Amino acid sequence: MAEPVLELRGVSKRYGEAVAVDEVSLTVERGEFLTILGPSGCGKTTVLRLIAGFEQPSAGEIVLEGRSMAGVPPERRAVNTVFQSYALFPHMNVFDNVAFGLRMRGFAPTEVRRRVLDALRLVHLEDLATRMVDRLSGGQQQRVAIARAVVNEPAVLLLDEPLSALDYRLRKRMQIELKHLQRSLGITFVLVTHDQEEAFSMSDRVAVMNQGRIAQLDTPTAIYETPANLFVARFVGEINVLPGVVVGCVEHMTHVEVEGRVIPLSTPPGCWQVGNKVHVLLRPEDLRVETLRDLDEDPELRASFGRVPALLGVVEETVYKGATYDVILRLDSGTMLTATEFFNEDDETVYFRPGDRVAVTWVQGWETVLAYAP
């Protein structure tokens, strides 16, 4: 196993009484794209600033390429940052901005020129080398900021919400470009964002942060499919949370009473005991909804509807989303659920109407069960 390029060991940062970062430990492998995802104020930017050296940890240790960074100032760390505001030097043109890091490290002018032009070519800005940075569009400034950082070939490139100032389409395009850039350069990226879509589409692994701690660190799929706790579940997309009680554990089947119905869950044995209070988590797109009318009329549909006993309710409203639509329904117990339905060839209109009596079910095993937390 190769040595990790970056390691945080129990790193904390306190400002007086306030704890911004609380015992964060993580390792980043060489060439990995790691995203720190979290709501504003969760400490994710502080983690980045600690790695960059703008802040010193109150406790714990940061190890970069096997060397402790305690007391090492930012100018002597092999990391570079792409700032949220880009922080391009307004009194320099594009070329001088990108050349700054190389010049500081004492490269010969011909070498500086060669590398800067290479970096500008990489971000498709070779024609704008002599332009002053305040004459560039937001997207172009973003590219200069990236070129200025990667030209130094850092061990780790830190990106602080780099795309948040761009409009939606440009942001999508830059996400893809950033990912390509990272692949082709092989540089380790640590990106901070509050946008889960951005985190999922670019990263190898995602660290979800909440209140200064890492709530879960895993691949995007694992975080979405099997969230470790309610915070992660709710932060990365919409989810339905149903309270339940474990009523039986037979062999590798756990039975949980949810909304007055006993439902078998495929949870490993030994996890739960009878009487445990739990949360059953279901993504809206995993729910299957049919009207009771259709189920009555069509035995085939009824047969294919699944083995999980259905929950009954009534449609409150439908929300059109473009490629999909959400069905918001109220279970007979009063609990609200959201289910996402797709349009397809034989179903091009919103099928459900407010007031429809419906049954809701899901494929057994697609649910996530967590210990009850108020």
Added chain:
Amino acid sequence: MKWLRRIYIAMVLGFLYIPLAVMVVYSFNASRFSMDWKGFSGEWYLQLWNNTGLLTAALNSLVVAVVSATLSTVLGTLIAFTLTRWRFPSRRVIGATLFVMMMSPDIVIAISLLVLFMLLGLPLGFGTLVLAHVTLCLPFVAIVVQGKLHGFDPVFIEAARDLGAGDFAVFRYIVVPLVTPAVLAGWLLSFTLSLDDVVISFFTTGPTFEVLPLRIYSMVRLGFKPEINALCTIMMAITSLAVIIAYRVFKEEK
């Protein structure tokens, strides 16, 4: 509406520039004694050139202005840096005293300095005059530069350090270029403040060292001479030139 606006603009410009225009026109008046127009003449400019006393005073003024503007720019910039960069207990007090100094009537500053100089036994002359003008200009420089530093985004410093710049390199390549326009503005402000100061100069210079505003003041007391018009016209031309240069410099910076 349009002509109303034009009249308004004409009134504003007239209010500002008619006195100057009158002065410029009369500096070319051939008449020595009356305000009647007696024909065009460059005579007063010639006489001015031969008036060595006046020229010496003008030169003195320029030297004092350059020296005191430079000194107060250096000191004022350092004060501004200290006040923005570090948080220390007396920071607010010092910041407030700058404003007090700026607002104080010239006569109060003048008298207090005179008393101080006499107490210290300093002979009044070039040295005391420069000290007095630095006292006058310092707060202006400090406040102008401080304003720029407050608007200065510290992320630029972080970005530079992130790219490998040490303290000196940050100062040399980032802070200095970004702050220079404000420092230059402070210098120009000090220069003009020093050049046209009468009250403070009157009390803090000695008989051996005469500056232009005082010289003009004494000349006018003895009776108005048309050379003064010529002299003031030249000074105005120099000031306009300085303003144009400053404007060009700042435009380049932008």
